[in-house]
Amino acid sequence: MPEIEGVGVTPALRAKLGRLGLERIDDLVVHLPLRYEDETRLTAISHAVTGMPVQIEASVLDVSVQFRPRRQLVAKVADDSGEATLRFLNFYGSQTKQLEAAREDGRKLRLFGEVRQGFWGPEMVHPRYRLVAADASLPESLTPVYPATAGVSQNSLRKLIAKALGQSDLSELLDKSWCQRHGLFTFAEAVRLLHAPPPSANSQALQARTHPAWRRVKFDEVLAQQLSLRKAYQARRAKGAPVLNGDGGVRRQLLGALPFPLTAAQQRALGEIADDLVRPVPMQRLLQGDVGSGKTVVAALAACQAIEAGFQAALMAPTEILAEQHYLKLRAWLEPLGVEVAWLTGSLKKADKQASQQHAATTAHLIVGTHAMIQESVDYARLGLAIIDEQHRFGVAQRLELRRKGEKNALPPHQLMMSATPIPRTLAMSYYADLDVSVLDELPPGRTPVRTRLVSDARRDEVIERIRGAIAAGRQAYWVCPLIEESEKLQLQTALDTHAVLSRELAGLRVGLVHGRLKADEKAATMAEFAAGNIDVLVATTVIEVGVDVPNASLMVIEHAERFGLSQLHQLRGRVGRGQHESVCVLLYQQPLSETARARLKIIYENTDGFEIARQDLQLRGPGEFVGSRQSGVPVLRYADLEADADLIELAREMADTLLREAPERAERHLARWLGSRQELLKA
Incomplete structure (x- = not known):
């Protein structure tokens, strides 16, 4: 692959171009304009x-x-x-x-x-x-204006890109008749026109990126992403994995002991997972479902299948409070069936931690915990299934580390990732093309819809009275403290101040407090008191965002709701409405609201369907922020738009499979043209 020095780049300039991701001649070819200026005519x-x-x-x-x-x-x-x-x-x-x-x-x-x-x-x-x-x-063409950086002028970029277009291999890698059938320019036509559009070109279509030349470039970009993800998928499937073919005994016992029947969606997802686990290739499945759709019981039944086959299962969650909720629930379900459940987290005392590590390395059937599960000192006897909850909160390296733990002894474990942040269809097709996806798209019977109320901070007194009314009716309430991203200390102080103020305003009621800086046993004790009904109002930070299940809590107040993201608001709202009583979520906001905050609050007020909220969130934030591009390892699309170009994503998926099957050499050249060394990012 020709390096960038081939177009006369000095070492000093190379370092600056590196900040733009321009390291090869091909990178210059696909470094396309942000906009255009018309210098082809004069105006009086x-x-x-x-x-x-x-x-x-x-x-x-x-x-x-x-x-x-x-x-x-x-x-x-x-x-x-x-x-x-x-x-x-x-x-x-x-x-x-x-x-x-x-x-x-x-x-x-x-x-x-x-x-x-x-x-x-x-x-x-x-x-x-x-x-x-x-x-x-x-000039005979419109003047391109490129993304630039300090020390690299537009003029320098234009000259370098013109040289790169003369030296790069722009040969067509797709079937020309197929391109014509789908209204796609050739690659060479598209990039030449975009870098130097003639005055006759439709400048509005160029600026709006709807011109046919842009369509070809967007298609190629999405195709590169699909190819890299499909290759990663194929590489994983080429590895062996343990065949988890249990007799169904533990699963039948658990199903018989549960106080509720499974929904049709849970049964469907379980069937898909069970089929994967009996194959000798590693499962890489994403189980996604809205708040309260019953992902934990699906994970428990999948773990039972691994245990029946003589293997271990591990469940890793991003926060201690969520991991602990899983541990308590799974232990209550499985220990009566003879399943040994181990608890492993960073806050355990040294002796307890060593005992848990020893348990994981010997007789434990199911290990539940946090990041502590992937520390170097932790080994597993025979890990067959790794379950990762809220997978988007873990980085690529952390997800890989849990997989490697299983590889030490034998074959890589199967992997089940869970997410309560529903992923819009176009995003799933684009960024999760290397995963199989199971969706829980219905809620268990008995879940009552939560009504959402938007209330200005000026009416705080009315909210306090609303809480008194709920407690008098025998219910309980959450009060979620404002989100303060910059400082954990400030967040803690806000929680302490809020607790003190509410204790005065709600004199006579039992007001508890839970936050991230509490020791694990103190946190567990407070949550247990709330669950038992001994606390009327629980003041909390976002540690209660996921995993907390108290059916008698029917009112939630989220203070400074305008500071929260849509996903967080939806998750927090899902903590109420878990019992038979009508539930309300009050979003307390402070004026003046920014346009983005106003848009977020409008979306959460008007929608209860997590998938619709996620779709609108994607439009507000863009895919990079939605999937956490730095963590996912997936390059963010620069040119294609997931909503506007959904048809290209469908087309690129089909073409990726065709190229990998029929023309792998051209697939490699396409990847090299678009991603170069960045392909390594996608192997996780």
Whole structure:
């Protein structure tokens, strides 16, 4: 693959280009413009439309440095239609000399920028300009404006990209008749047009990225992503995995002991998981379902299948409170059936931790815990199934580490990842193409819908009375403290202050407090008291976001709701509505609201379906932030749009499978063109 030095890049410039991800000639070819400027035509000063970028050619009439109201370089220029003023608030002495020389020798200025109406008539502030001879020709294509970085000018980028287009292999890697059938330009046509569009090109379509040339580039980008993910999927399936073919005995006992029947969605997901576990290839399945859809019981039954087959299962959760909820629930379900459940977390005392590690390495059937499960000192006797809850909160390296723990003794374990953040279909097709997905799309019977109320902070007194009313009716309530991203200390102080204020405002009621800095046993004791009904109002930080299940709690107040993301608001709201009583979630917000905060609160108020909330969240945030691009290891799409270009994602999925099956060499060349060394990111 030709390196970037091939187009005359110095070591100093190479370092700067590296900040833009430009390391090879191919990277320059697919470094496409943000927008375009039209320098192919001239506009007369008298015809310039205010606020619109135009190109003017004019003679210099006068040059002066003025000191009021501030120091500035001012030049008067004119063409055949009228005069205009140029203002430069930041300038060098050489600019003054240059403009004066142009006035003296009669050379023209070619100016590009917006014209506005000033006190003395039309003016341009800091226009881009250059001196030209009287007969200088105009460019024949629109001028591209590229993503840039400090020390790399637009002019440098244009020259480098023009050289790269001359040296790079732009040969077509897809079947030309197939491209024509689907209305796609050839790759060479597309990139050449996008880097140097002719004046006749539809500038609106270019700016909006709806031009057919953009469509081809978007398709190729999505195809590279699909190819890399499908390759990762195939590479995993090429490895062996333990065949977890149990006799069904433990599963039948657990199903018989549960106080509720499984939903049709749970049964369907279990069937898909069970089929995967009996194959000698590693399962890589994402189990996604809305808050309260019953993912834990599906995970428990999957773990039972591994245990029946003589293997261990491990469940890792991102927070101690969530891991502990899982541990208590799973132990209550499984220990009566003779299943040994171990608990492993970082806050355990040294002796307890060593005992748990020993248990995991010997007789434990199911190990539940946090990041402590992947520490170097932890070994597993025969890990057959790794379950990761809230998988998007773990980095690639952490997910891989749990898999490696199983590989030490034998084959890599099967992996089941769970997420209560529903993933919109287009995002699942694009960013999770290397996973099999099971969806729990129905709630168990008996779950009551939660009503959402938006209340201004000015009406806080009414909310306090609402809490008193709920407690008087025999219910319980949560009060969630404001989210403070910057400081854990500040977050703790806010929780303590909120608890003190509410204890005064709700005098006579039992007000508890739980936050992330509490020791595990203190946290567990408080949660147990709340679950037992000995605490009326639980003041909490977002540690209760997932995994907390208290059916008698029917009211939740989220303070400063405008600070929370949609996913968090939806998760928190899911802590109520878990019993038979009508439940309410009050979103207490403070004015003034930003546009984004207003949009978020409107979405959460109008929707209860997690998938619809996730779809709108994706539109608000974009895919990179939604999937956590730094953690997922998946390159964020630069050009394609998941909503607008959903049809291209479908097309690219089909083409990826075809290329890998029928033309693997062309698939490799396509990946090299688009991703280069970044393909390594996708192997997790």
